[in-house]
């Protein structure tokens with residue numbers, strides 16, 4: 085095929101997906117930015133941004149979002165790496181574990197939130213079990229407005245349960261692309277398991293690690309359904325603020341400003357990861 | 370002192386494939402042992418069990434009087450050159466060679482000294498700061514060798530280290546490797562399916578077939594006295610000629626009949642009840658004559674291949690074919706008759722059923 089003229093065929097093949105992206109992603113995004121930089125009268129202004137930054141809830145939403153990310157990403161990453169290594173060790177049943185690990189991937193965000201809500205609520209499984217074991221004599225209210233630490237903990241737990249496997253899948257795919265000889269060379273040349281992970285596996289897995297981190301961080305900035313399901317109004321994150329401004333205050337301009345702000349944070353974190361974990365051509369196999 | 374002793378080593382894959390089957394082998398301290406055999410005969414598997422990368426179903430491995438069967442690779446005092454090199458792409462040449470030393474917490478100054486020494490030995494000095502992707506195949510191969518020898522291991526394992534190089538590079542590197550390993554004085558096991566490599570490098574060669582060692586000896590022993598028909602036809606280029614003959618007795622002498630001609634056979638063959646026997650003879654141990662001569666076998670020339678240093682003649686005796694190495698001035702013509710005189714003490718006798726050499730000395 086090389087050197088042969090392909091004519092219009094590749095463009096025709098790209099056209100449907102380009103059209104889809106243009107209509108459903110690019111156009112709404114431009115529109116949203118338009119909204120964010122206009123006031124109610126339809127004039128260009130920074131008013132909605134000022135409203136957003138001045139909003140009493142803004143700081144709280146930003147801090148909660150960042151706290152979630154700072155706790156979630158490392159926890160999920162370590163878990164996902166461990167799971168991926170188990171799968172890649174090709175022990176007996178590793179195919180079975182892969183399916184078990186992947187189950188949460190098939191569950192929607194809201195459903196996942198509700199599952200964990202059912203566990204943590206006043207009459208939930210956790211309380212029933214603790215009471216059954218005689219550890220508690222009356223239900224403990226975990227999901228309590230007065231107890232944001234518990235709320236954050238529950239959200240972290242639910243999110244980790246729900247979205248660790250997506251990181252794992254990316255890491256497994258990356259691991260399977262590394263010939264086993266490299267791991268064996270590490271064994272022969274005296275690396276312990278931990279040294280093998282740190283000196284050989286992680287560096288060779290860098291492209292996958294980078295993709296997984298970027299993807300997971302972007303998704304974490306958008307966390308919404310799990311937070312709503314578990315914490316209701318007790319915990320607010322950036323995307324729930326966008327939703328609140330849109331549905332409660334009917335102010336699509338400020339809501340769009342929140343959305344734009346989330347997008348900018350995503351871009352910044354992506355650039356940060358690209359810069360912190362550069363994938364250099366000459367270091368790839 | 371690192372003598373390697375393998376006792377009854379067996380590896381079974383998937384509950385049925387006996388990749389290595391009850392191998393007993395003792396490799397002396399500082400010996401260069403070559404494992405030679407056709408593809409799939411279990412060479413790599415045997416080496417991996419010595420390295421600890423594969424666990425034998427039966428048998429014990431000991432290195433230097435220490436039973437290492439249950440030890441992981443890093444506690445066996447071995448190092449290995451992988452067939453695929455397995456040079457880490459994310460590390461520079463220096464860091465690759467230093468990898469094993471770092472794992473052993475050797476001091477920085479010592480690492481620098483030893484890595485530079487090893488790089489010098491394999492002529493990689495100017496490339497220490499490069500990444501493997503910036504090296505040629507041959508240079509990467511040297512990195513793999515340097516990474517192994519810098520450890521000064523008790524045992525050096527090499528799995529077809531030259532197989533990914535082109536013919537000329539392979540020839541050069543073979544000689545370099547021989548010099549290098551000679552200086553190192555470590556016990557070495559070298560896997561190859563290239564018999565020329567095996568002959569040129571090994572102190573001893575263990576010829577393997579279907580998971581078993583069929584013969585183990587010095588290159589000359591193996592070449593000269595193959596223990597089976599398989600070894601004779603696997604070693605040497607061209608392989609040993611085998612002719613099927615019938616044991617005959619006439620007035621007290623034992624002869625082997627080839628069609629309507631006969632070959633004098635040692636009297637020890639008389640012990641065998643009359644029957645068939647395989648005669649083995651190497652191409653260079655047959656004298657070709659253009660005219661009939663006493664005791665020579667009549668044959669017919671089929672193909673003549675001039676190879677520069679000699680002619681390789683394919684001849685037919687009755688309906689059996691054999692190859693003869695003749696001087697370049699031999700007047701060979703396709704379809705012309707010629708007469709063959711095998712050197713009597715170079716004739717080898719094999720059982721046609723089992724392929725085992727018959728003791729005719």
Ligand SMILES: Nc1ncnc2c1ncn2[C@@H]1O[C@H](COP(=O)(O)OP(=O)(O)OP(=O)(O)O)[C@@H](O)[C@H]1O
Pocket residue numbers: 382383386387388406407408409410411412413414415562
């Ligand atoms: N991991 C494995 N699982 C199942 N069978 C295996 C495995 N490794 C090797 N075998 C089988 O064991 C036999 C010996 O393989 P091995 O790799 O030792 O051969 P080899 O002599 O090194 O061949 P080559 O010269 O082609 O490298 C082969 O039949 C191979 O198919």
Ligand SMILES: [Mg+2]
Pocket residue numbers: 412413414
């Ligand atoms: Mg092999």
